[in-house]
Amino acid sequence: MISISKKKFKHAFKTKMYSLYAQPVEEASKDEIFRVLCCVIKDFIAKEWVGTRIDKEKAVFYFSMEFLIGRQLESNLLNLxxxxxxxxxxxxxxxxxxxxxxxxxxxxxxxGGLGRLAACFLDSMASVGISGHGYGIRYKYGLFEQKFVNGTQVELPDNWLKNGQYPWET
Incomplete structure (x- = not known):
């Protein structure tokens, strides 16, 4: 399990803020703070992740058009x-x-259901220690955002990457 003290976290957070945005924390926007926080947590995770690399053991490679994984920040903080x-x-x-x-x-x-099923399958693999990877399609504008206009469903682009790369991507 990962151990992060408050002091170690604050130092890593301030350092990452300077390396990514060349500014003190007090001048950062909420989006910049979010991205720095994700990077710091991901740095801590990466040290553990390297130890799980697949060498000679069997592994599962799960292919799906969708992975409905949901937001990752709160989930990672809780799981860690x-x-x-x-x-x-x-x-x-x-x-x-x-x-x-x-x-x-x-x-x-x-x-949809396919994406949720794929995400649950990967969560289950991780919880029982099965080595594996999920492979899918990285949609720039999502599959689509559903809205109702005058009682009719319309599909619009889901601009989920409007602020740049998703910080949890590797």
């Missing part, structure tokens, strides 16, 4: 059991974690 330390570290920096969590876009990688 570091939410309290991160929340307290951000609070000391004058940042409300709940507000930052709300800025994350829902990744436009699916919108």
């Amino acid at each position: 059991d570091v939410e309290h330390e991160i929340e307290q570290g951000l609070k000391e920096l004058g940042i409300n974690l709940d507000e930052i969590i709300e800025t994350e876009p829902d990744p436009g990688l699916g919108n």
